[in-house]
Amino acid sequence: MPTQNNQQEKELPQVLILRTTFVFQLYEKEFHKKFKVLKAWESPLPIESFIESEAQNVEAIFCSGLTPITKDIISQLPLLKIVVTESTGLEHIDMGECKRKGIAVTYAGSVYAEDVADMAIGLVIDVLRKISMADRFIRNGLWPSGVQFPMGSKVGGKRVGIVGLGNIGLMIARRLEGFGCTISYNSRKKKGSTPYKFYTDVVEMASDNDVLIVCCSLTEQTRHIINNEVLRALGKDGVLINVGRGAIINEDDLVECLIEGEIAGVGLDVFEHEPNVPKQLFTMENVVMTPHRAAFTKEGFFDVFQLVMGNLEAFFSDKPLLTPVPVPIANE
Amino acid sequence: MPTQNNQQEKELPQVLILRTTFVFQLYEKEFHKKFKVLKAWESPLPIESFIESEAQNVEAIFCSGLTPITKDIISQLPLLKIVVTESTGLEHIDMGECKRKGIAVTYAGSVYAEDVADMAIGLVIDVLRKISMADRFIRNGLWPSGVQFPMGSKVGGKRVGIVGLGNIGLMIARRLEGFGCTISYNSRKKKGSTPYKFYTDVVEMASDNDVLIVCCSLTEQTRHIINNEVLRALGKDGVLINVGRGAIINEDDLVECLIEGEIAGVGLDVFEHEPNVPKQLFTMENVVMTPHRAAFTKEGFFDVFQLVMGNLEAFFSDKPLLTPVPVPIANE
Incomplete structure (x- = not known):
C-alpha cells in the first residue's frame, strides 16, 4: 500500500474516482469510512494535472460506465493495479491495455x-x-x-x-x-x-x-x-x-x-x-x-455498492476479487 | 322460436339488445348474419314502449355489464328465457329474479x-x-x-x-x-x-x-x-x-x-x-x-364474441350452454 501524507487517513488505502458515479453519490459516506477517496472531478485542476500531482501512488480506480478509462489515463498511473467499475458493460475501459499491464478489472456482473x-x-x-x-x-x-x-x-x-x-x-x-x-x-x-x-x-x-x-x-x-x-x-x-x-x-x-x-x-x-x-x-x-433507467433501482444499486466495496476491500487485503471480469467477456 | 313478420329474416331468431356493447360494436356484422337484432337504443321510443311494441316475442337478451337487467325489464318480457352478458361480473343482472323465473344467464367466465x-x-x-x-x-x-x-x-x-x-x-x-x-x-x-x-x-x-x-x-x-x-x-x-x-x-x-x-x-x-x-x-x-381497461384487448373481445355467439346459438338450437353462470357464483 502507498504511504500517506495525511496523518488522520494514513490507514486508509487510496481510491481514485475521476468523475462521480451513481453508487458513489448514494453511498459516499461509506466510501470515506474505508478509503481515502481522491475526487478528481472536484479539483480545479485538469484531470492530467490532478493525476500527476495527487494520484501518483494510486493503485485502484473506481468508475461508472460513463467514465472512459483510456490508455492515456492508464499510462499516467504507474502503480495502477485494479479498475473497479459499477457497470456491467466494459466499453469505457481499454481492456487490452489493462490486460497488457496486468491490471485487474472488476464489474457488476449480472447484478443489474x-x-x-x-x-x-x-x-x-x-x-x-x-x-x-x-x-x-x-x-x-x-x-x-x-x-x-x-x-x-x-x-x-x-x-x-x-x-x-x-x-x-x-x-x-x-x-x-x-x-x-x-x-x-x-x-x-x-x-x-x-x-x-x-x-x-x-x-x-x-x-x-x-x-x-x-x-x-x-x-x-x-x-x-x-x-x-x-x-x-x-x-x-x-x-x-x-x-x-x-x-x-x-x-x-x-x-x-x-x-x-x-x-x-x-x-x-x-x-x-x-x-x-x-x-x-x-x-x-x-x-x-424511459431515460436509460432499466438497470436503475435502489435495491440494485445497493447490491452493486456491496460488490464495489467487496472488490476494493478484497484487492487491498490480497483476497480473491468478488467479480473479476472473466477473460472471455473481456475479449469479446 | 317466435314467428317473424319480416319475410327476409324469418329464419333468424330474435336477440334484444337494450344498449350497444363493446362486443356488438366490434362484431355487429356477425350478429346480423345469425340473428334478428332488436336495437332498443336506436329506437326513438322509450325502452318500455320499444319492448312493448317490438320485443314481446323475445326469448334472448344480450347485454354488457353496463346495462341493468332489472326485475322491471324482465317482467316486461314474458317469453324471456336467457340473458347473455359479455361481462364476467353479474352486478347488473337481477339474478334472483332470473332464478325465480327459470331464466338462464351466461357470462364471460374467466375469459378476461x-x-x-x-x-x-x-x-x-x-x-x-x-x-x-x-x-x-x-x-x-x-x-x-x-x-x-x-x-x-x-x-x-x-x-x-x-x-x-x-x-x-x-x-x-x-x-x-x-x-x-x-x-x-x-x-x-x-x-x-x-x-x-x-x-x-x-x-x-x-x-x-x-x-x-x-x-x-x-x-x-x-x-x-x-x-x-x-x-x-x-x-x-x-x-x-x-x-x-x-x-x-x-x-x-x-x-x-x-x-x-x-x-x-x-x-x-x-x-x-x-x-x-x-x-x-x-x-x-x-x-x-388507466380508464377501466384491464379486461380490454382485441384478442380478449374476440374470445368473448365467440362465447356470446356460442351461447346464443346453443340456446336457439337446444344445446348445452357454453358458459352458464354456475349457481354458487350467482348466489354470492
Missing part, C-alpha cells in the same frame, strides 16, 4: 440483469396494453369526454423474439413464459441449454414474431442490426422493445417506420444519441420511453 | 382473467419502475436538462398481498412468482390448494407487505375494504394496485394518504365514480391510471 429484464417486461405490457397512453388520456381529462380509448393487445399468445440471449435475455424469456408467450432468439451462436427456437437471421426472426426485444450488447456486429429491413419484417402489428444500447437500432430507420405506420409500437429505454431523443417520438401515442 | 392479470403486473412494474413518469419526463424534454430522474424500486423480492384470490388473483400470483416476489392473500376463506400465506385480516396483510393488489369482486363485504387504516398499514414505501372495482377502495382515504405521503404509489384501473377521477391525482407523479 433482473432489473433490466423487469423493465423489458414492463415496456412490453405498457406498449401492448397502452398504459402510459391511458395515463396521459386520464390526466388530460379525456375519460368523461366520451372519447373512446383504443383497445390494447393481449400479452398472452404473443410470439416474442429476443435479440441476445445472455443473462438478461434468459430472464426476460422466463418471465414471458409465465404470460403464455412463445419465445425464440437470435444470438451469435445457438445455446444448447434452452428450449427456444434459434434464428441465425434477425430479419427472419422479425418476420416470424409479434414482438422483438433487444437486449444484446453493442458491438461492431450488433450496431444498427435493427434497421429498416428488420422493422418492415416485424410488420404493422409488430412491437419493438430496446433495453440494450441505443445504437443497436438505426434510429432514423425506426423513426421513419413509426411515421409511416410500418410497426405498431415501441418501448425504448435507450437511444442512439442520449440524452437526446428524436423529437418526432414525443407526440407519438404508440411510443413508451 | 388473463388480460386483467397482465394489466395488474403492468401497473406493478409501471409504478415501481416509474415507467409512465419516465415517459412524461422524456416527452417534456427534461432528459437533456440535467434534472436527475429518480430511481425506481426493484420488483424482485417484493412481498405482494393479493386481495381476492380467484381466477385473476391466481394468475397474478403465478406471474409475480416469475419475478421473484413473495405472495400472500386475503380472501373470504383459506384456499387449500395454494402455497401462499393466508390472512383473514387485510390490515395485517397490508402491514406485512410491500404491494397490495386488489382484484376481488365488489360486494357489500368488500366495499371500502381498503381504507385509511389499511393504507397506513401498507405504509410509506407501500404500493397499491386496483384492477377490481373502484368502490373497493375508499377513494377519499386514498387521495388523503397520497397527499400526505402515507403510501408510496398507486396503479389504478378502476375508480369509485367512473369516468370521474379525483383531480388531485392528475398531477401526482407516483400515480398510474
